[in-house]
Amino acid sequence: MSEESSYIFGHFGDDFKWGAATASYQIEGAWNIDGKGQSIWDTFAHTKGKISDGSNGDVAADSYNKYEEDIQLLKDIGVSHYRFSFSWPRILPNGTEEGGLNKKGIEFYRKFLKSVVDNGLVPVATLYHWDLPQVLQDKGGWISQDIVNHFVNYARICFREFGDIVKFWITFNEPTVFTFLGYGVGTHAPGIKDPLNSPFKGGHNVIKAHALTYKLYNDEFRKDNQGIVGITLNSDWYEPKDSNSDKDKRAADLGMQCKLGWFANPIFGDGDYPQAMKVRARSVSAMLGFPGSFLPQFTPKEIELNKGSADFFGLNYYTSRYVSTCQDFSEPVTEAKVIGIEQHSDPSWKQGESEWLKSVPWGLRKLVKWIHSNYNAPDIYITENGFSDKPGIIEDTDRCDYLKEHLQELLKAKTEDGVNLKGYFVWSLIDNFEWNVGYLERFGIYHVDFEDPARKRTAKKSATVFSEIVKNNGFTRN
Ligand SMILES: CCCCCCCCCCCCC/C=C/[C@@H](O)[C@@H](N)CO[C@@H]1O[C@H](CO)[C@@H](O)[C@H](O)[C@H]1O
Numbered sequence: 467m468s469e470e471s472s473y474i475f476g477h478f479g480d481d482f483k484w485g486a487a488t489a490s491y492q493i494e495g496a497w498n499i500d501g502k503g504q505s506i507w508d509t510f511a512h513t514k515g516k517i518s519d520g521s522n523g524d525v526a527a528d529s530y531n532k533y534e535e536d537i538q539l540l541k542d543i544g545v546s547h548y549r550f551s552f553s554w555p556r557i558l559p560n561g562t563e564e565g566g567l568n569k570k571g572i573e574f575y576r577k578f579l580k581s582v583v584d585n586g587l588v589p590v591a592t593l594y595h596w597d598l599p600q601v602l603q604d605k606g607g608w609i610s611q612d613i614v615n616h617f618v619n620y621a622r623i624c625f626r627e628f629g630d631i632v633k634f635w636i637t638f639n640e641p642t643v644f645t646f647l648g649y650g651v652g653t654h655a656p657g658i659k660d661p662l663n664s665p666f667k668g669g670h671n672v673i674k675a676h677a678l679t680y681k682l683y684n685d686e687f688r689k690d691n692q693g694i695v696g697i698t699l700n701s702d703w704y705e706p707k708d709s710n711s712d713k714d715k716r717a718a719d720l721g722m723q724c725k726l727g728w729f730a731n732p733i734f735g736d737g738d739y740p741q742a743m744k745v746r747a748r749s750v751s752a753m754l755g756f757p758g759s760f761l762p763q764f765t766p767k768e769i770e771l772n773k774g775s776a777d778f779f780g781l782n783y784y785t786s787r788y789v790s791t792c793q794d795f796s797e798p799v800t801e802a803k804v805i806g807i808e809q810h811s812d813p814s815w816k817q818g819e820s821e822w823l824k825s826v827p828w829g830l831r832k833l834v835k836w837i838h839s840n841y842n843a844p845d846i847y848i849t850e851n852g853f854s855d856k857p858g859i860i861e862d863t864d865r866c867d868y869l870k871e872h873l874q875e876l877l878k879a880k881t882e883d884g885v886n887l888k889g890y891f892v893w894s895l896i897d898n899f900e901w902n903v904g905y906l907e908r909f910g911i912y913h914v915d916f917e918d919p920a921r922k923r924t925a926k927k928s929a930t931v932f933s934e935i936v937k938n939n940g941f942t943r944n
Pocket residue numbers: 489492639640642643646647700724725728743746747782784801804805822850893900901909
């Protein structure tokens with residue numbers, strides 16, 4: 467089952483962008499400071515039993531106060547771009563402008579952005595990295611149709627307040643994850659368990675909100691601000707368990723269509739959900755006595771709006787799976803059971819500290835090639851890629867190997883396969899709050915001491931290894 471790989475030398479090209487990524491709830495802290503409203507992650511993490519180590523993001527890496535230091539770290543590793551996210555409730559504590567704009571929140575982000583650009587870095591802003599204002603969740607959150615306009619209005623405020631500085635926008639981070647884990651299995655905020663209905667209703671609203679936000683930028687901001695707007699989707703690569711089995715090949719394709727295609731096909735494909743996903747949703751619905759399909763339908767007008775609503779494809783990649791077919795639908799309902807597949811891994815794959823994360827570099831090359839050929843060769847930015855280990859490791863050899871090996875595969879995809887790869891952002895710049903597992907799994911190339919009130923940052927070995935690749939813009943012979 468192993469895949470051959472070879473080491474190559476070469477560079478990514480002059481226009482390739484290097485960066486590091488973070489997200490507001492995971493690093494900022496200051497959860498109730500300077501007028502910030504409560505987010506669903508504040509509520510969730512403050513609820514006993516939801517986070518493995520009982521922690522929360524109240525202080526996190528304290529980047530609200532230490533962002534200048536973070537910017538210095540970015541300069542130290544030599545990247546040109548910083549991917550961060552705006553906290554919606556820091557800007558709109560009650561979710562909407564009518565509920566009051568938080569001037570201090572706007573001032574904070576303008577100060578932060580000024581420092582980013584004054585230091586010669588390019589800001590890449592994610593509008594939504596999962597911290598929905600709690601007030602909006604109380605009105606139904608992503609399941610409510612009203613959220614579409616609320617999001618577009620929030621986006622308008624960000625374009626208006628920050629569009630002179632921010633030219634690189636990502637509407638959503640990983641919608642499959644926040645809809646399925648947040649509204650399906652309930653391990654993420656807001657903790658709703660309804661695997662066969664709510665994630666798909668929520669996802670439908672996310673796609674509509676994304677497409678309308680893209681239109682908004684085109685109609686009202688693009689001419690003056692000259693920026694780009696895209697979305698970040700995540701996917702594992704699904705490889706047939708037996709490459710000679712047609713059944714396994716179909717299972718792997720179904721996995722790709724349901725996981726990546728769910729959001730990619732409407733935006734980068736024909737404007738609608740993938741046919742295979744629609745068929746699967748109808749058959750699962752029939753099996754469970756759900757009338758029609760749990761997958762909502764777009765109107766022809768919505769399909770037109772969805773189609774082509776991104777200037778680039780943001781991709782987060784962490785791991786891959788071998789896949790075979792599976793008809794088991796016993797409790798608990800998992801993502802794989804909904805899709806109708808069984809997932810397998812190879813014992814030789816290096817295991818991260820996160821149970822779901824195994825290092826499979828060749829999967830990334832196959833994934834970007836798949837995107838290239840299925841969605842008409844879009845510009846692709848790897849907006850996240852990284853490896854987890856235990857707290858406290860500074861000599862993080864496994865992460866160094868992971869980054870080098872994944873960048874090797876990307877170099878092959880770019881130089882040998884002709885994939886339009888435009889940039890790479892490591893996840894993450896610094897150790898941070900890793901959602902439902904708190905601080906037990908670390909992804910930073912800089913260590914953060916969460917016991918220290920000063921949240922001291924220390925470079926790990928991977929910071930040096932990564933910065934060397936950035937400096938060489940690839941892999942050179944010494
Ligand atoms: C009939 C159709 C059925 C479709 C069903 C599809 C179900 C999709 C379920 C998705 C669940 C995915 C769980 C995987 C999660 C990881 O990839 C995720 N943790 C990655 O998140 C990003 O990575 C960082 C490290 O975990 C994280 O800190 C960052 O904030 C995330 O952006």
